[in-house]
Amino acid sequence: MFRDQTLQKAIRQSSLKPHQLRSMLYVTPQRNFQVKQKNKSHLFVRASQMMDEQPTTQSQDKNPFKYDTTFGLVKKMFIYKMMASNLFINHSLTAMSMSYRMFGIRLTNAVIENTAGSIFTGGVSVDDLVKDMDVLAERNVGSISMMVAEGLTNADEKTLDYFHQISKDTVKKMSEGRSEAHFAVKLTIFVSLEVMQKMSTAQKAFVHDILGLNYSDSHSDVLTREQLVENLANAGITEYSESDLESMIEKLTDSNGEMTALARYKNGHLFSLEAPLSPLEKLIATQIAGMESSDFQKFELFKERTMSFTEYAKERNTSLYVDAEQSFLQYGIESFGQQLTHKFNQDDTTMIMNGYQCYTKRAQDLISMEVACAKQFGFNLGVKLIRGAYMLEERELA
Numbered sequence: 211m212f213r214d215q216t217l218q219k220a221i222r223q224s225s226l227k228p229h230q231l232r233s234m235l236y237v238t239p240q241r242n243f244q245v246k247q248k249n250k251s252h253l254f255v256r257a258s259q260m261m262d263e264q265p266t267t268q269s270q271d272k273n274p275f276k277y278d279t280t281f282g283l284v285k286k287m288f289i290y291k292m293m294a295s296n297l298f299i300n301h302s303l304t305a306m307s308m309s310y311r312m313f314g315i316r317l318t319n320a321v322i323e324n325t326a327g328s329i330f331t332g333g334v335s336v337d338d339l340v341k342d343m344d345v346l347a348e349r350n351v352g353s354i355s356m357m358v359a360e361g362l363t364n365a366d367e368k369t370l371d372y373f374h375q376i377s378k379d380t381v382k383k384m385s386e387g388r389s390e391a392h393f394a395v396k397l398t399i400f401v402s403l404e405v406m407q408k409m410s411t412a413q414k415a416f417v418h419d420i421l422g423l424n425y426s427d428s429h430s431d432v433l434t435r436e437q438l439v440e441n442l443a444n445a446g447i448t449e450y451s452e453s454d455l456e457s458m459i460e461k462l463t464d465s466n467g468e469m470t471a472l473a474r475y476k477n478g479h480l481f482s483l484e485a486p487l488s489p490l491e492k493l494i495a496t497q498i499a500g501m502e503s504s505d506f507q508k509f510e511l512f513k514e515r516t517m518s519f520t521e522y523a524k525e526r527n528t529s530l531y532v533d534a535e536q537s538f539l540q541y542g543i544e545s546f547g548q549q550l551t552h553k554f555n556q557d558d559t560t561m562i563m564n565g566y567q568c569y570t571k572r573a574q575d576l577i578s579m580e581v582a583c584a585k586q587f588g589f590n591l592g593v594k595l596i597r598g599a600y601m602l603e604e605r606e607l608a
Contacts, residue, residue, distance in 0.1 A: 277349065285325070285328075285329070286329060289325060289326050289329055293326070299602065300602075306318065306322075309321075319334075331358070332353075332355065336379065336380050336383045336384070337383075339355055339380070339383075339384060340383055340384060343355070343384060352392070353392065354392040354393070354394055354531060355380070355384050355391070355392065355393050355394070356393065356394035356395075356531075356533070357376065357377060357380055357395075357399075359373060359396060359399045360396070360398070360399075361396065361398030361399060361401075361402075361403040361406065361535070361539075362402065362403055363402065363403045363404055364402060364404065365401075365402040365403070367508075367511060370399070370400060370401065370402070370511070370515065371515075373399040373400065374399075374400060374515040374518070374519060377393075377395065377399070377519055378518075378519060378522050380393070381393055381519075381522060381523050381526050381528050382526060384528075385526040385527065385528050389527070390527050390528070390529070391526065391527065391528040391529070392528065392529045392531065393523065393528050393529070393530055393531070394530075394531040394532075394533050394594075395519070395530050395531065395532060395533060396533045396535065397516060397532060397533075397543050397546055397547070398535060398539065398543070400512050400515040400516050400519070401508060401509070401511070401512035401515075402508060403539075405505050405508045405509065405512070406539050406542050406543070407538055407539055407542075408495070408499040408500065408501050408505060409480075409481050409495070409499070409501075409509065409542040410538060410539050410540065410541040410542030410543070411498065411499040411538070411541075412480055412481075412494065412495040412498045412499035412501065413479070413480050413481065413541040413542050413545050414541040415445070415498045415499075416478065416480040416494060416498070417474075417475075417478055417541070419441060419444070419445055420438070420441045420442060420445060420447075420494065421433060421438075421441070421462070421469075421474045421478050422437065422441060422474075423471060423474050423475060423478065424471070425475075425572055425575040425576050425578075425579050426575040427471065431471075432468045432469055432470050432471075433462070433469040433470075433474060434469070435455075435459060438455075438458075438459065438469070439455070442494075445494070445497060445498060446497055447490075447493055447494055447497050449493070450489065450490040450493060451489070451490075454488050454489055454490035455490065457488055457490075458488070458490055458491075461477050462474050462477050462478060472579075472582060472583050472586050472587075475579055475583055476548075476552070476583050476587055479545045479548070479549055480494060480495060480545070481495070481509060481542070481545065481546075482549070483513050483516060483517060483546060483549045483550070483553075484517075484549075484553070487506065487509075492506060516546065516550075520550055520554060520562075523561070524554060524559075524561060528561070529560075529561045529562075529563065529592075530550070530561060530562055530563065531563040531565065531594045532546075532547035532550070532562065532563065532564045532565045532594065533565050533594075533596075534565035534566055534567045534594070534596045535600065536600050536603060536604065536607075537567070537570065537600075537604060537607070538607070540567060540570070543565070544564065544566070544576075547562065547564035547565065548564060548580075550562045550564075551564055551589060551590075551591070551592060552587075552589050555589050555590035555591070555592055556589060556590065559590065560590040560591075560592045561592070562592050563592035563593060563594040564580075564592065564593060564594060565594040565596050566593060566594070566595060566596060567596050567598070567600075568595055568596060568597055568598065569597070569598040569601060569604070577593065577595075580593065
């Protein structure tokens with residue numbers, strides 16, 4: 211990553227054409243890249259300066275280009291420039307779809323795998339991934355692996371079971387012979403996308419409208435029983451038993467018996483990964499998000515897959531990085547990631563890193579609430595900060 215960033219900085223400050231760059235480089239017998247003496251342009255002088263400015267340790271090479279050939283450097287420059295182009299950003303998916311139709315899957319995939327894929331991915335199979343991990347380990351570089359799979363709308367349960375099994379197989383292979391491993395997981399591969407969207411919609415309304423939670427103030431007023439009943443009524447939810455209401459209040463209170471902001475934040479999960487849904491919780495999800503009996507059945511299967519996979523990762527000493535996704539899914543994903551954090555990040559273990567999209571307006575307040583919550587309730591906080599995935603799609607949605 212460091213050598214890629216260094217090359218990018220140098221490229222941005224250069225006016226060289228690609229064919230000029232190719233003619234100015236050569237590789238030494240020690241496989242270091244060097245610039246021909248007569249062609250030491252501003253680009254390479256600046257790149258050399260930036261390399262010299264970086265601190266070094268015994269486990270970090272001073273020369274970030276040590277393992278790159280001239281061809282590799284030229285390819286990186288082409289790909290970085292291409293991916294910085296607005297034309298590419300706006301039309302790459304359309305071009306890829308056209309290529310699949312015109313040239314077929316095999317040829318299109320071969321081009322992708324030998325260009326951007328060779329730089330930004332670990333290959334197309336688990337075996338490719340393990341080979342890359344071994345190479346990086348020899349260079350004293352750690353790795354976080356991820357199976358690139360996006361959520362599917364109207365996904366059948368067999369497909370989701372396959373995603374669950376291949377995720378476990380990946381963790382098994384990547385953790386074999388290693389003291390620890392790291393795996394980024396998309397929870398949307400364990401449930402059909404429209405169900406996750408409904409759960410996220412219900413969770414968002416539950417947190418803000420019914421629990422009256424304000425992320426910007428971790429010391430806001432304590433929620434009373436009367437206020438909770440009133441908030442439920444305002445959401446059109448009135449037909450529930452007293453025992454269900456008391457169970458919800460008990461779940462939301464702290465050790466002093468108060469529904470404080472932090473207690474509501476920690477325990478305010480409409481869809482529990484461990485306890486059965488109460489009739490009141492089902493009523494809230496139905497009233498707010500239009501969830502049906504089939505959706506609740508799919509949620510139960512999602513629970514089984516999520517908990518089974520996480521337990522297996524724990525057995526394999528594999529840390530999980532819960533990937534954040536689009537804003538209309540994020541409240542649900544955050545809730546499930548938080549529940550996994552509370553269960554598995556205990557004592558000396560921190561294996562769950564919950565993902566947060568930093569481009570959202572609520573991100574800063576949300577992280578502050580996470581920190582305050584961890585301090586009060588004594589679990590280990592793991593956070594995966596995500597700079598800005600799905601930016602283009604989010605702009606269109608906005």
